[in-house]
Amino acid sequence: MTADTKFTGQTFKSVGTRPLRPDGIDKVTGRARYGADIDLPGQLVGSILRSPHPHAAIRAINTSKAEALQGVKAVITAADLPDLTNGNKELFDILDNCMARTHVYYDGHAVAAVAAVDAVTARKALKLIKVDYEILPHVTDVDEAVAPGAPVLHKKCFTQGVEPKPKKPSNIARRSEFGHGDVDAGFAKADVIIERTFRTEQTHQGYIEPHACVASISPDGSGELWVCTQGHFVFRQHCAELLGMDVSKLRVTPTEIGGGFGGKTHVWAEPVALALSRKANRPVKLVMSRDEVFRASGPTSATSIDIRIGVTKKGRITAGDATLRYTSGPYVGMWAELGAMTSFACYDMKHVRTVGLEVLVNRPKTTAYRAPSAPMAAFAVESVIDELAGRIGMDPVDLRIRNAAKKGTRSSYGPVYGPIGIGPTLKAAKEHPHMSAPLGENQGRGMACGFWFNFGGQTCTDLNIAPDGTVSLTVGTIDVGGARASLALVAAEELGIPYDQVRTVVGDTSTLGYNDMTDGSRGTFSSSMATIMSARNAISILKERAAKMWDIPVEKVIWEDGCAKAVGKKHGNLAPLSLAEIAEAAPNTGGPIAGHNELVADGAGVSFATHICDVEVDPETGRTQVVRYTVIQDAGKAVHPTYVEGQYQGGAAQGIGWALNEEYVYGDDGRLQNAGFLDYRIPVCSDLPMIDTQILEIPNPNHPYGIRGVGETSIVPPLAAIGNAVSNAFGVRMTHVPMSAPRILAALDEAQAAASEDVETA
Amino acid sequence: MTNLVNTNINGDAVGFACEADETLLDALRNRVGLKGVKEGCGTGDCGACSVILDGTLVCSCLVLGMEVEGRTVETVEGLSNGAELHTLQSKFIEHAALQCGICTPGFLMAAKALLKNNPDPSEEEIRYALAGNLCRCTGYDKIVRAVQATAAELREA
């Protein structure tokens, strides 16, 4: 069905308030059930054997000793997960990543798994499995992987998107290009051109809850899966296809999710747990260790980006050109492509070209991480924009305002923009008190902009009126940040009843139709749209029932303030019927009352943010501390402003960690050296200041309430904002993220050396 | 070898069977059924498994189950007084100091230990006291505010 989802400009009673979340009490009392908290009768413990080698051919696997160990109920290898993907390359890559077939492609790649009566037995059994590897040369670094002579991961990988088709295989799996105009002509008009290469290291989403699931397959071919996931319908689809099951026979129940940020959009251990359960004919619980999470679940890309931007003395950008190399692990992704699409999206560019190269390396399969690929591209672009501002003597905010994309601008990735919000965030930044606050010694201030697409997708909700008139709302998008509260607010708004009369639950895959994942900032955007439509459908039934109760034509009934009201001269004196009264009469007026909606939520609208940050650098050690941070972002309409702030703050904190300390460190042996929270350093509480937020509300014209997604954009600007702050403090340009102390110290040295050279030559 | 451990958990006498090399975290979750104690890393780096052992805040993943023989253990499950939430619990909900909630039990125990020793902590003291607890959702801002609000309310009570 096509619903009218245009923004109506209505005023709100519930939406925009800040009630308590329904999942709060369970989460503060320890009752909330996460992936590892589910237990089934007769459950076994599953465990996965992982490759210690970054690249090897599997000659043979001998599992006989493990199978013979007392307490072992199943041992599986790739042979137990046969290839049913039927030429679907994307699905085959998922399968091969879950359980290596002919080759292992990274340290941590799964090669076999066991199910045993307890963890100790499972661990023993893993040690008894003998894998005969033929070790192959490996490459983990993005630039080394594209250099001539690099070990090639796949002999059949010829760069897609290049005409004519290359004759030699390479690690560049795909090339994509975006842009318009004539960049050479654009650069010819520039007074100043800056060209630089930037690098960013690989980071992990770093959710605190490791992947965990309980799988149970019956001999009749039906199955159940309890799992922490961002998309239980997608998990059902992938697992059923990989195991050759009928999709409807696999019921997936999402548990509470202990963070995902993109990392739980992909199946890792779930198909393995199901295959173990099928073979053992018992439920199997599989929980990854933290080490496994880092080694074998998807991090973001490491990147290397060449960038060139030209500007006139008066501050007009004349051209931009970027080549972006993003690692995607051993399997092709669209990560460089997303980087290429987002890099110049904030600006009005007459001449722009971006080229994305997907680079295969012996690292775990890259997965989405909050506004995937955008932060690295923004680091490169926003750093150069800032530097250009300095070179032409213009305020960096003014330079951005001068060149900001607006309605009618052709975006760097292709289409012409409708109404967009970068201008207002920049204006708010310029006027923000943070911008003019004094700085202390060794401190610097930086700012940067960020862009993310946001999207919608397939969504459905069920809204059921209980016999007492309270409302149960069932949604199919996972609640990662407070969506249950936000969606209850939306249902309460539409029905005209108090928030606490609505209870939202996330349904399992058997209770609702298919829903896309909670990704792309779509959870609240799309499920609120479906909730509004469900509520409207329920209201039309409620009006019919009230008409029946009054015995008047339904046209004479309106819905207002949570009640059916009769209108017109003849019936206007009838006392309104409350939701509870109509619900109570339901058995006599036609049975249960509900509203449903299924839709493809479109028109999410692009999202922009501007961040301001102050850092303090210890010039002798390079240690950098963020001392003040402000996030300004458009929310369309903030349904629950406190939870919107939470998204802004959380994304900024992740970006700060990425900017300063987080990185995958590989040894020369191709093994990950810091697969734990001690040496993969996500920010701790004492590392951060309070993170101030300013929510702008520029209604999204394509949503009835004007809502936009808010989850992802906040991670995009921090890398560049911090780089610019360091630069402004010391006059050095940081080109390598994370800007760890040794890198900052090295940059300070270089700047000093350059300065003394200047003095000597002067 | 399986051993029997007698201890006091959240005010109740509890006995549980335990392997010699089993951690308190695993024993609490798998033997006693206290699943509010969370495992985020198993190496003492994230604090999700924080409990209070004889009045001292510890990571239960860094304690052997057998060490708690005759001792007292407090977990998140023992924080509220029946239906009445501890002030920290209600302030965490009010201030949106939790999103996904996986780190919340550990933060609550760490904050409880902090406020017992220091009823009027500065922002910096709160930040350092909670540095052993990782949160990836909130950026800590609202957690710090919830602890500040709790401290203020408990001082007035």
Place this chain on the structure above:
Amino acid sequence: MAQHEVKLWSALRPFAQGESSVRIKARNIRELFARLEADYPGMVPLIRQGIAVSVDGTLYRDSWDTELPAGAEIFLLPRIQGG
């Protein structure tokens, strides 16, 4: 039925003799895809994988019903992944 200039992102261009746009008569996304598949069979696998359609700057998934107003700017893009 309106004729649209449908702009292609780089991955589609090789299947349209390297052109950056093609002219297609279509009322909605269903007709658009049907014509593209008929005229440029090389695009079929990409269309089946999922394509995003930008209509006057607003991104749509491949819902067949979505109307393509006369004079609208139609831009085909890869379907975005998010985190």
Place this chain on the structure above:
Amino acid sequence: MRYEAPLTTPEAVELLASAKGRVHVLAGGTDLIVRMKGGFIEPDVVVDIKRIKDMHVIRKSAAGISIGAATSCGAMGKHSVLKKAWPGVVEAANLIGSDQVQGRCTMAGNLCNASPAADSVPALIAAGAQVLIVGPRGERRLPVEKLATGPGKTSLKKGELVTAIELPPRKVRSADAYLRFTPRTEMDIAVVSAAVNLTIDRKNVITDARVALGAVAIKAIRVPAAEKALIGNTLNEETLAAVAKACSAACKPIDDKRGTVEYRTRVAGVLAKRAAQAAWTRAGGKA
């Protein structure tokens, strides 16, 4: 695996001496249990010394201050006498891990793990501390720098355990300080660290000094050249520069995931300089 929790030191020694297979002492457990869970060690016997009452005692006497081996670093931070006498040792001990880890970890464990980056070790070396070792043949004492012989290796013999750490009596107008560099503010392992312990006379001249560095060699090291640069001088720019130079020159670090040779070498000097300044100020030094 067997878990034993003796109530006396002789019982502990007996258990350690008689145990077959791989035997480990469990003090705080903040390293031991991590290594067990990671599969790096598989003990046959673990001897928990925390039930031995003496092992928790901090005692001041004419001979100095003795700290029982099972005393948690957190407990040290609450001991006002210890803090006043040895602020550098206490700040080093208190930098190990989070509050959760502080409630368990011990300096004895930190010493016996023999990690080159152990926080408390440089401070103890600078302090001139020794360990009290009890074994089947009775007691012996050893300067702390002689306990570790290399990464993960100690000079302890079968059946021996560290029962206490002994700090010498505090002289007047003397103080110590410890500083480390970590990328985060907390929850980190030292990339490089420095400890300085010094004594000054009425004229602000340094009469005695000990300087130690961590994470710059296979074990924590003393830097005699830096001590020489301090002794006989007041703390001015020149002295500090000489200390920094001597410390950087003494470094023999490695490149690893936590830091580079170049960075460690340079920052060792910076930290030593700052630690000297802090110790000087604490000792009552005036420019």
